[in-house]
Amino acid sequence: MMMFWWIVIGVIVVAAVFLPLSSWLGKNQKIDDSPIQILEKRYAKGEISKEEFEEQKNNLKRR
Structure with a gap:
């Protein structure tokens, strides 16, 4: 006991x-995520649509 x-x-x-x-x-x-990583996480969580994801990803790549 x-x-x-x-x-x-x-x-x-x-x-x-x-x-x-x-x-x-x-x-x-x-932990510093890049803008693309943050965007990918938001898309994976369902916070944004595929169209929004593609549009924002293209905007980030143009910079």
Whole structure:
């Protein structure tokens, strides 16, 4: 029974250290997507139609 409580305490300690650390690391990782990548993601999510995607992609390529 005592072993159970040591495991519970260990899990709590690990969670108390890992969760804030992983949150902090996740916020500090900056990922810069190119405009084309952002456009592709929007199209994949269904936010824009194929026509809008093609039109905006052509506009970006002209720049």
